[in-house]
Amino acid sequence: MEFLSQEQLYLFAYDVFIFILIIILTALAANISRTLIDRALHSINPYLAAHIKHYVFILIWAIGIILGIKQMGISTDILMLLMGLAGIGFIASALYVLQNLVSRSFLDIHMQYRVGDIIYIKNFTGKVIEITDLNTVLLDKEGKLIAVPNVQFLKEIWVKHGSLSAGYEMTIPVAVNKEIDIVNFEKELLNSTKELKKYFKKEPNIVTSKTDEKINELSLILSLKDPEKKSVVTAELNEIINKLITEFEERSEKERKEEKLKEIKDISQ
The missing domain is CATH 1.10.287.1260 (Helix Hairpins)
Structure with missing residues (x-):
């Protein structure tokens, strides 16, 4: 051994x-x-x-x-x-x-369709009833559900049916930290969009699309008078959104520090 x-x-x-x-x-x-x-x-x-x-x-x-x-x-x-x-x-x-x-x-x-729109793609026509991470779900006239993989909207030609008088609708996603005061953030964002009201067919709207323990995902829904102004509006709004997020994050951080200082003072007393 x-x-x-x-x-x-x-x-x-x-x-x-x-x-x-x-x-x-x-x-x-x-x-x-x-x-x-x-x-x-x-x-x-x-x-x-x-x-x-x-x-x-x-x-x-x-x-x-x-x-x-x-x-x-x-x-x-x-x-x-x-x-x-x-x-x-x-x-x-x-x-x-x-x-x-x-x-x-x-x-x-670059969302150009949303829930409620009528869409034609790959010989299928239906109303959008749900947009998931993998598929866009359509409901056709016969009541059948059609799940279209999201990648098909980048590969195929598709048509959105709608009235020109309704304006051109687009959605801008906004992700904000959950520590931010979401109610005031939405108010200030809507107030900031007034600077661009000349581009809008109707007042912008904000909906909460998803939320988890850290992030709130919002959707800023816009109706443009002229689709050709989409890139201009998107660029200006992204600048406004980024500026607002920075301001609210700094404000939230300041409030957190002040709260900690207050706790320390209360303990020391």
């Missing part, structure tokens, strides 16, 4: 220590990545951001485990090959979902 020498034991203990250190650092990096992704992608579709966060989390752990195993002197060639094949399979299986999620995010920015 062979025993390890003292030097071999030290080397083995060192490798085990480095392996544990790599795993700890991997766990920290994976958790930090979630926070950074939340901050970087706070303005995009939450469902898409959650998927990206999940994929990055898995990738960081995969890299950490491979480095840890390699440190122990075990060959990682087969493991890397299996992970590569698994990654290719995963991307292939998730391609449909990712295409439609990205398409929805793009449509959110």
Whole structure:
């Protein structure tokens, strides 16, 4: 029976220590990545951001485990090959979902239709009754539901039926931190749109499209007199929205600090 020498034991203990250190650092990096992704992608579709966060989390752990195993002197060639094949399979299986999620995010920015509109696409005609992260659901004259993948609206020619007298409708998505006073934010945003009232057929409207524990997603619905002014209005409104968000975030941060100072004073007394 062979025993390890003292030097071999030290080397083995060192490798085990480095392996544990790599795993700890991997766990920290994976958790930090979630926070950074939340901050970087706070303005995009939450469902898409959650998927990206999940994929990055898995990738960081995969890299950490491979480095840890390699440190122990075990060959990682087969493991890397299996992970590569698994990654290719995963991307292939998730391609449909990712295409439609990205398409929805793009449509959110350049939305030219909304719930209630009559749309013709790929030999289907129906009223839009729901817009999900993956599909736009139409209801035809016979009462049938038609689920059109969102990516088709970027690939195919589609027609929106409507009256010219109703104006050209467009929607601008607005994502704001939940700590912001949403009621006053909406009021100030609507007041700010009055600067552009010459472009509008009717008064703008704001609806809450989605909400979670961190973000409120709003939709600013506009009816333009002239569709050709869409790019001008979008640019000016985005500037107004970004300025308002910055102001409200600074205001919220100031109020939070003042509240903490008050708590400290109350405790000290």
